[in-house]
Amino acid sequence: MTPNPLARTRRLGAALLALRTQRGYSHAELGRKAGISASVISRTENPLGDPGRKPGLLSVRLLLDALDVPRGSREWTAIESLAEDAASSRWWDAAAYTRMGDGQRTYALVEAGASTIREYAGLLLPGIVQTAAYARHRVLAVTGDAPVTDPEPIVRGRLERQRQTVGGGLAQYQLVLEEQAIRRRPVPAEVMLEQLRHLLALMEGDGVSVRIVPVDAQPGDGFAPRAPHAHVTYPDMDDPPIVVVDNVTKALLITDPVEVSGYAQLHQRLREAALSDADSAVYIRQAAAELAATI
Missing domain, CATH: 1.10.260.40 (lambda repressor-like DNA-binding domains)
Incomplete structure (x- = not known):
């Protein structure tokens, strides 16, 4: 690798x-x-x-x-x-990815060659597991002084990140999701349904774990993260782990060993508070069925 x-x-x-x-x-x-x-x-x-x-x-x-x-x-x-x-040379150096965004480029840089990616997300599914349609809608929903008019470079970047890690089975991927990320509809119903089914398909792959934290979970004080983040480790033990935090405007890198270790402990506590992998799959499958019935 x-x-x-x-x-x-x-x-x-x-x-x-x-x-x-x-x-x-x-x-x-x-x-x-x-x-x-x-x-x-x-x-x-x-x-x-x-x-x-x-x-x-x-x-x-x-x-x-x-x-x-x-x-x-x-x-x-x-x-x-x-x-x-x-x-x-890195895959995102290619011309097709030059406009995928600085924040996403930072995520790709951190994820490259990873052995484990332990990710947490609250209201939205993280870019690394998104379908093209879900990603496209989310990119176009971004507002500001310079709204995105062409989402395709960003969408291509997210799909390639997925192929390079989760989809390719190159890294152990552990995702902890708040229940709202499954139940809330930040995209049209048919796009959300496709996304839920895609998430279920990813969960069938080797090394992929997705767990749902119900709204009534009791993980204890201090176990609720303030922002989406990913704790990443590498095969070479001399390559230090790193945490990348999504703080809306840009990706924030955390490298202090004590802080990085704290995120690893937080992730483990969140997994313990969440539904099991099997129960999470049942939950997502049920949410997809209920959504399909409304379309």
Whole structure:
């Protein structure tokens, strides 16, 4: 499986920061020695300021030379390998996905190469499980100073994210949904019916778990998340897990280990408060039947 580029970018930044600190260089001093700007060094060491930015391989090699890391050494090879993984081509680099949106691009970046995606959603189904029709209606429903007039690039992005993860069985996917996400109709009835049936089909795939939290569930104090989010881990244990939170205007990345661990614990408590996988499937199937009877 292709390594997650953001995880490798973070590890690259941490390695270069540690070397610069050990050598006692400031950004400016190292920049002068390497022949690159201090701002490039800062951005490379702190990639979350612009998580989609790819590190420059030449810049990384110049930094390693300036930091007196012997070429061909184990340390050089390891850091160069991180840089190559971080700079690798990504499916969303293709022309078909250039207009899928910055927020969705961040989600795709976090999801790439994941081993587990533990997601929570409240009123709306998350983009990674949406049908084309559901996604199209939701995109067009967005209002603001610059409403979307052509939803298709965003829809294509959501469908490809699904194919790359949930639909392809490449990641263990655990979704916890509030009951309202199934019962509420944010799209026309026939679109919602198709979406519920699609969700049931996904639940039959390997590694996919969907659980419904009823409105009368009693999970205890503090177990109600404030926003949709996803806790993501990777096959390489050295690639740190990350949480991406949907805060409406953009995707917020949480990387602090304590906070990330807290989200993992929250997800487990929500799963325990929810209906079982089997009972959740029965619930969704019943909701679909009731909806079909109204069409």
